[in-house]
Amino acid sequence: MIQVSYPGVYVQEKSSGVRTITGVATSIAAFIDGFPRGLLDEAVQCLSYADFEREFGGISTDSPASYGVKQFFQNGGGECWVVRVSDSAAAATVTVSDTAGGGGTDLFNVTAGRQMRGLSAQNPGTWGNGVRLDIDYDSFDPSAQFNLTVSEVATSNGRTQVLRSESFRNLTMQAGAPNFALDVVNAGSAIVQLDRNGIATALPTVAPFPRPAATGTLGTTVAAIPASPLLLSVDAGGGARAFSVAYTGSPDLPTLRPLIEAALRSASALATTDAERALIAGATVKLVGSVGTGFRLQFLAGRGATSYLPAATLTMGGTSAAALGLPGATNAQQIALAGGTDGTMPVNAPELTGTLAAKTGIYALEDVDLVNLLCMPRVADLPATNMNAVYSEATTYIASRRGFLLIDIPEQTASLDAMQTWMSQNDSLRSRDAAVYFPRTFVPDPVNGNRLRSIASSGTVAGLYGRTDATRGVWKAPAGTEAKLENVQSLAYLLTDLQNGALNPLGVNCLRTFPVYSHICWGARTLDGADQLASEWKYIPIRRLALYIEESLFRGTKWVVFEPNDEPLWAQIRLNVGVFMRGLFNQGAFQGSTPAEAYFVKCDKETTTQADRNAGIVNIEVGFAPLKPAEFVVLTIQQIAGDLQV
Structure with a gap:
C-alpha cells in the first residue's frame, strides 16, 4: 500500500x-556412447555437427552414436547433448619444469582437457599426444612474464598440420596475480588444463624458463646498424640458406625488422622440403628489450605454418647476425604431451548406464536442464541380456525426466520373422515413453569411401522428430509422406503392405520405401501401442504432447509455491x-x-x-x-x- x-x-x-x-523445447536429444575424444561422463551441448566434431572428433567407425549424431542434424535436429563413456582411457599429460630439456624444478602439470561447469575435466585419448606447448618471452615484462601457445597437431598424408591453436600472453607464476598462469589458462583453454598436484616446490617469482642471452646491448641508433647489404643465413634443419637484406642509408632496428622478414620470405624458396619452407616462410622477427637493458631482434620460427614440424629448430647465422643481437636458436621452448590412450569402447551394461551417485553414463544428464529424446545406438549391439537391462534402466530414467526413448534393434534383426521374434523376446521393454523402428538404415560412410553402412535408426528418427516439431508441432505424428529420411540411401528390409500390417499391431513403427516419396517413416506408435494393450498412450504424438504440457506447466507454475x-x-x-x-x-x-x-x-x-x-x-x-x-x-x-x- x-x-x-x-x-x-x-x-x-x-x-x-x-x-x-512458456512452452519448453520438445526435441532436445541425448546420445550416450564411446567416442575417440571428449570429456568422460560429462554432458556436452552440441548445437551443430561442427560442434560435435570439435568436441568428440566426428565420425568414428567404432562409435555407432557418431553416425546417429550426424543423422540427427541432417534430418532437422537442432540441439543435442552428448555423453562419452569409456573404459581405461587415459589423458595425455606432461610436467613442465624450469629447464628446457626437463630434469629441473617442476612448475606445473599439463593435462589434455578443459573446464566444464567451472571444474577441470580430463579429455582422454591419443589425440592429446598431438598437443604442443610453445613458451616464449615476447611479453610485457620478459624478466617475470612469459607467453604460452597451445597447439593441437595431427599428421595426415605425411603432412603435420595445426588443427587449432590458443595463445595466452603475459603470464606469471605468481599465485593470486590477475595473470597467474594456472588461472588464466584453465579458464580460457579448450585444449589443456594446468595444476600443481604433487608438486611441492614453491612458485618462482621470475619467468621460470630458460631464455637465450642477448649478444649485446645494441641500441636503436643509426651507428649500430651494419652497412648494406646485411648478410645472413637461416637453417631449418635442411642446411643453411644464405640470403641478404638490402637497404639504403643506415636504418634503425624497427625499420630493419620488416626488411629481414621480407627477405626471409624470399629465402624460403630455397628450401628443399615443405616443412623447412613453412618454418622459414612463417618466421617472424621482433624487436625486444628495454631502454635500460638495450634492444635486440628476436627471431621466431614459423610454428603456426600449415606444415608443422614440432621437433624442428631454426637457427640464424651470418657475418652480421651477432652484431644485431640475433640469438643462435629460436627464443621458444616446445613441450609435447604424451601418454594419452583411447581405452576400449563400452561393451558392458554398467559402463553405459553408469550410476546416479557418481553422475556417470546416462546419469550424466542430471547436469542438463532439459532432455526430450534419448538415443543409445550401441545398446543394440550388446548381448540380449545386457541390451534389455540397459534399455529398461534408460526407459525408467528418461520417463522420470518426462522424455522419450528411441530403442534400436540389432543389425541381424533384418527380416519380418526376426523382428517379430525380437518383439516377443523383449516384451518387457514395452512402455508409453519409448518407441522402436524397423528396419535399420544404410547411409554413406564418410570414413570408408562413402560405402554404405548399416546404422541404427534412432539418430535419424530423432532428427525427424525435431523437424516435425518445428514445422507442424509436437502434436503432429512424425510420420507420413512428409517424414522423409534424409541421407538414407536404402533400408535393410523392404516391407510390403501386408508385412507392415503384421508389425503395426505389435507397436512396431515401420520405415518404408515408396516411389517418388523415397524412404519415409510410416508408423507413429509407442511401445505401449500394441492393439492388445488398448492403451490411451497408443500414439507417439499424444504421449509427447502430454509430456510437453506437463513439463511446461511444471516449470510455468513454480510461482504458485508459497502464495x-x-x-x-x-x-x-x-x-x-x-x-x-x-x-x-x-x-x-x-x-x-x-x-x-x-x-x-x-x-x-x-x-x-x-x-x-x-x-x-x-x-x-x-x-x-x-x-x-x-x-x-x-x-x-x-x-x-x-x-x-x-
Whole structure:
C-alpha cells in the first residue's frame, strides 16, 4: 500500500496477475556412447555437427552414436547433448619444469582437457599426444612474464598440420596475480588444463624458463646498424640458406625488422622440403628489450605454418647476425604431451548406464536442464541380456525426466520373422515413453569411401522428430509422406503392405520405401501401442504432447509455491494455465471447434478441499482432447446403376 504524506497525486503500479507460461523445447536429444575424444561422463551441448566434431572428433567407425549424431542434424535436429563413456582411457599429460630439456624444478602439470561447469575435466585419448606447448618471452615484462601457445597437431598424408591453436600472453607464476598462469589458462583453454598436484616446490617469482642471452646491448641508433647489404643465413634443419637484406642509408632496428622478414620470405624458396619452407616462410622477427637493458631482434620460427614440424629448430647465422643481437636458436621452448590412450569402447551394461551417485553414463544428464529424446545406438549391439537391462534402466530414467526413448534393434534383426521374434523376446521393454523402428538404415560412410553402412535408426528418427516439431508441432505424428529420411540411401528390409500390417499391431513403427516419396517413416506408435494393450498412450504424438504440457506447466507454475492458498490464487492459476492451453488450441493441437470442447482447467474449492489447504496443497486439474493420427484411411466406392427415372 502506498504511503501518503503530502497533498498531491500519487502513482503506483499494480500487477495484472498474468504470468506467461512458456512452452519448453520438445526435441532436445541425448546420445550416450564411446567416442575417440571428449570429456568422460560429462554432458556436452552440441548445437551443430561442427560442434560435435570439435568436441568428440566426428565420425568414428567404432562409435555407432557418431553416425546417429550426424543423422540427427541432417534430418532437422537442432540441439543435442552428448555423453562419452569409456573404459581405461587415459589423458595425455606432461610436467613442465624450469629447464628446457626437463630434469629441473617442476612448475606445473599439463593435462589434455578443459573446464566444464567451472571444474577441470580430463579429455582422454591419443589425440592429446598431438598437443604442443610453445613458451616464449615476447611479453610485457620478459624478466617475470612469459607467453604460452597451445597447439593441437595431427599428421595426415605425411603432412603435420595445426588443427587449432590458443595463445595466452603475459603470464606469471605468481599465485593470486590477475595473470597467474594456472588461472588464466584453465579458464580460457579448450585444449589443456594446468595444476600443481604433487608438486611441492614453491612458485618462482621470475619467468621460470630458460631464455637465450642477448649478444649485446645494441641500441636503436643509426651507428649500430651494419652497412648494406646485411648478410645472413637461416637453417631449418635442411642446411643453411644464405640470403641478404638490402637497404639504403643506415636504418634503425624497427625499420630493419620488416626488411629481414621480407627477405626471409624470399629465402624460403630455397628450401628443399615443405616443412623447412613453412618454418622459414612463417618466421617472424621482433624487436625486444628495454631502454635500460638495450634492444635486440628476436627471431621466431614459423610454428603456426600449415606444415608443422614440432621437433624442428631454426637457427640464424651470418657475418652480421651477432652484431644485431640475433640469438643462435629460436627464443621458444616446445613441450609435447604424451601418454594419452583411447581405452576400449563400452561393451558392458554398467559402463553405459553408469550410476546416479557418481553422475556417470546416462546419469550424466542430471547436469542438463532439459532432455526430450534419448538415443543409445550401441545398446543394440550388446548381448540380449545386457541390451534389455540397459534399455529398461534408460526407459525408467528418461520417463522420470518426462522424455522419450528411441530403442534400436540389432543389425541381424533384418527380416519380418526376426523382428517379430525380437518383439516377443523383449516384451518387457514395452512402455508409453519409448518407441522402436524397423528396419535399420544404410547411409554413406564418410570414413570408408562413402560405402554404405548399416546404422541404427534412432539418430535419424530423432532428427525427424525435431523437424516435425518445428514445422507442424509436437502434436503432429512424425510420420507420413512428409517424414522423409534424409541421407538414407536404402533400408535393410523392404516391407510390403501386408508385412507392415503384421508389425503395426505389435507397436512396431515401420520405415518404408515408396516411389517418388523415397524412404519415409510410416508408423507413429509407442511401445505401449500394441492393439492388445488398448492403451490411451497408443500414439507417439499424444504421449509427447502430454509430456510437453506437463513439463511446461511444471516449470510455468513454480510461482504458485508459497502464495496464499485461496480463491484469488486459484483464479490466477486458471487464468495463466488457461491462456497457455488456449494458445495450443489456436495452433490446432486439440480436438474440438471450441475451447470448451478441446480442454479444461479446474482449480477451485472442489479440487482443493479445506484439508488440502491445511496441508499446504493446491490441486490443479488440466484435461485436453488430443488429436489422434489418421492411421487408417478407408475409402468406400460404390457404382451407380445409372438414371433410374421412368
